[in-house]
Amino acid sequence: MYKNRILILAVLALLLAPSLSHAYFYAGMKWNNNTCYYRQGRNMGSISGVWTLAVRYSAITWNNAGSCFRFIWNGVIDRGKGYDGYNVFCGYNRGNGALATVTTWFSGSRILECDMEFNLYYPWGNAVSTAYDIQNVATHEFGHFLKLRDLYTYADRYKTMYGYAGMGETLKRTLD
Numbered sequence: 001m002y003k004n005r006i007l008i009l010a011v012l013a014l015l016l017a018p019s020l021s022h023a024y025f026y027a028g029m030k031w032n033n034n035t036c037y038y039r040q041g042r043n044m045g046s047i048s049g050v051w052t053l054a055v056r057y058s059a060i061t062w063n064n065a066g067s068c069f070r071f072i073w074n075g076v077i078d079r080g081k082g083y084d085g086y087n088v089f090c091g092y093n094r095g096n097g098a099l100a101t102v103t104t105w106f107s108g109s110r111i112l113e114c115d116m117e118f119n120l121y122y123p124w125g126n127a128v129s130t131a132y133d134i135q136n137v138a139t140h141e142f143g144h145f146l147k148l149r150d151l152y153t154y155a156d157r158y159k160t161m162y163g164y165a166g167m168g169e170t171l172k173r174t175l176d
Contacts, residue, residue, distance in 0.1 A: 028109060028147065029104070029106055029109050029110065029111050029147045030109065030110065030111060030146075030147070031069070031110070031111045032110055032111075032112075034067075034068045034069045034070060035069070035070050035072055036069075036070070036071050036072070036087055036114070036145060037072050037074040037087060038055075038059065038071055038072070038073065038074060038087040038088065038089065038116075038145075039073075039074045039075055039076060039077045039079075039086055039087065039088050039089075040052050040055070040075070040076045040077070040088065040089060040090075041076075041077060041078075041079045041080050041081075041086075041088035041089060041090030041091075041115075042078055042079065042080050042090055042091075043080060043090055043091035043092060043120070044090065044091045044118075050125070050126055050134065051089075051118075051124075051134055052076075054126055054133075054134035054135040054138060055089050055116075055134065055135070055138045056073050057135050057173075058135050058138035058139040058141075058142055058173075059071035059072075059073065059138075059142060061139050061142075061173065061174065061175060062139070062142050062143075062146070062175070065175055069146070071142060071145070080092075080115075081103055081115040081117055082115070083105045083112075083113055084113075085113065086113070087113055087114050087115065087145070088115050088116070089115070089116040089117070089118065089138070089141075090115065090116070090117055090118070091117065091118050091119075091120040092117050092118070092119060092120065093119065093120045093121050094119060094121065095121050096121065097119060097121070098119060099118070099119055099122060099132055099137055099165060100116060100117060100118045100119060100137050100138075100140075100141050101116075101117050101119075101141075102114055102115065102116050102117075102141050102144035102145060103115050103117070104144070104145075104147070111145075111147065114144070114145045116138070116141045116142075116144075116145070118134075118137070123167075127168070127170055128168060129167060129168035130167060130168070131167060131168070132165060132167055132169075133165070133168065133169060133170050133173070135170070135173050136165055136169055136170050136171065136172045136173050137165055137172070139160060139172050139173055139174075139175070140160055140161060140162075140165070140172045143160055143161050148161050149161065150162070150163030151163060152164075158171050158176065159172075159176035160172045160174070160175050160176045161176070
């Protein structure tokens with residue numbers, strides 16, 4: 001009888017508990033193997049070396065998450081966005097719009113390639129209050145390489161996959 005009461009109380013606690021906010025939502029696609037080789041592409045502006053280090057640190061953050069999947073730096077290449085067999089991060093300037101985007105090419109549920117583009121219309125830097133933090137945004141965008149979706153609720157505002165960032169923000173440098 002006592003065990004039944006505990007079981008009933010446990011079930012009630014689960015049913016009545018507020019719904020938990022999720023750290024991410026997975027879109028159901030994955031890479032053919034556990035490795036994504038990525039490169040720095042063209043149009044990275046005058047702070048090219050800063051971009052390289054910041055994006056590499058973002059990839060390392062994901063590599064240290066405990067998964068067997070790895071992002072592996074593979075140098076610089078003179079390419080931009082496009083389905084060409086290379087996963088690149090590159091720059092573009094399209095005026096006011098998204099800070100960064102990831103384009104994914106896939107076949108069925110298999111990811112074939114991803115390209116990350118940073119909008120150079122905005123000021124970029126490394127942990128400065130007057131610019132968007134490269135590492136912060138790149139860590140978020142690498143989540144899209146894994147087909148994690150953006151989160152947009154107020155409860156999610158401190159999480160890696162929250163879809164907005166402010167100037168000087170570094171919250172997404174670490175994973176939620």
